Amino acid sequence: MNNPLIAAYRKPALYIALPSEGKYYTTKPKLSVDNELAIFPMTARDELVTKNPDALFNGEATISLIKSCVPDIEDPNEIPVNDLLSILIGIRQASYGSKIDLDIKCPSCEHMNQLQIDGAMLLGTGPNQQAPENVKLESNFKVFCKPYSLRDRTLLQVQTIKQQKLIESLSDANLSDEEREAQFGKTFVEIADLTVGLIANCIQKVQTPDNEVFESDQVKIILEWLQSITKKDYDQIKQCIEALSENVIDTKFNAQCQSCQHEWQTTVDLDIANFFEG
Numbered sequence: 001m002n003n004p005l006i007a008a009y010r011k012p013a014l015y016i017a018l019p020s021e022g023k024y025y026t027t028k029p030k031l032s033v034d035n036e037l038a039i040f041p042m043t044a045r046d047e048l049v050t051k052n053p054d055a056l057f058n059g060e061a062t063i064s065l066i067k068s069c070v071p072d073i074e075d076p077n078e079i080p081v082n083d084l085l086s087i088l089i090g091i092r093q094a095s096y097g098s099k100i101d102l103d104i105k106c107p108s109c110e111h112m113n114q115l116q117i118d119g120a121m122l123l124g125t126g127p128n129q130q131a132p133e134n135v136k137l138e139s140n141f142k143v144f145c146k147p148y149s150l151r152d153r154t155l156l157q158v159q160t161i162k163q164q165k166l167i168e169s170l171s172d173a174n175l176s177d178e179e180r181e182a183q184f185g186k187t188f189v190e191i192a193d194l195t196v197g198l199i200a201n202c203i204q205k206v207q208t209p210d211n212e213v214f215e216s217d218q219v220k221i222i223l224e225w226l227q228s229i230t231k232k233d234y235d236q237i238k239q240c241i242e243a244l245s246e247n248v249i250d251t252k253f254n255a256q257c258q259s260c261q262h263e264w265q266t267t268v269d270l271d272i273a274n275f276f277e278g
């Protein structure tokens, strides 16, 4: 923040711990002495952005929101996806307080309950153990991974929608069976290439059985290698990345119906699109 008037006006409302502890970012976020990240409340402009669910879905609004409320992260595109939920809960809490209102239907009597959970409590439910960062393949190659970034995830979402639309239009189009099959084939090869590209983005380094190391800056070599390995090895690497990308906040909680007193365990649906409606 270079504007002295804004700097005097806007102050962090709270500090949160990042599940990644600031790892995996090219430029590490500026953290407090306690290793925590400052979160600023939303501005009036941010609130307008979050009220539009379409805007949030396309990812750009999420980036703009984080830029505004978490200025100590230089490039929000680099956020590992497992940090995202903590950051969003933090922004929500900085702006509206820690209580989150939820509408939950009772599975027993279908009464619509208005329940409340505590965002601050959710932020405290980290895992005791991080997922392992590397995986050793049967061939004795060791692969060091990191979680998907927000950029990876947005790319995947945009691509998935594009492919779906293409597949729909192919079903409708006036094509011969051969032409249609050829187009479908091409589309699926494109999806496969994109997926391999995303996995390659999440590899920090590969160590061969002879202890030769290939780092992520040799991305072309790693990408070609990925395209030549067995499905079993590929799946092991993918599982390692997905475990690292998993959301670490425990969203399970015990609910009780206000009408029939039925008790059940449910999860908080913290979908970005409905998250800021409150």
Ligand SMILES: [Zn+2]
Pocket (backbone or CB within 6 Å): 106, 107, 108, 109, 110, 111, 257, 258, 259, 260, 261, 262
């Ligand atoms: Zn009930």
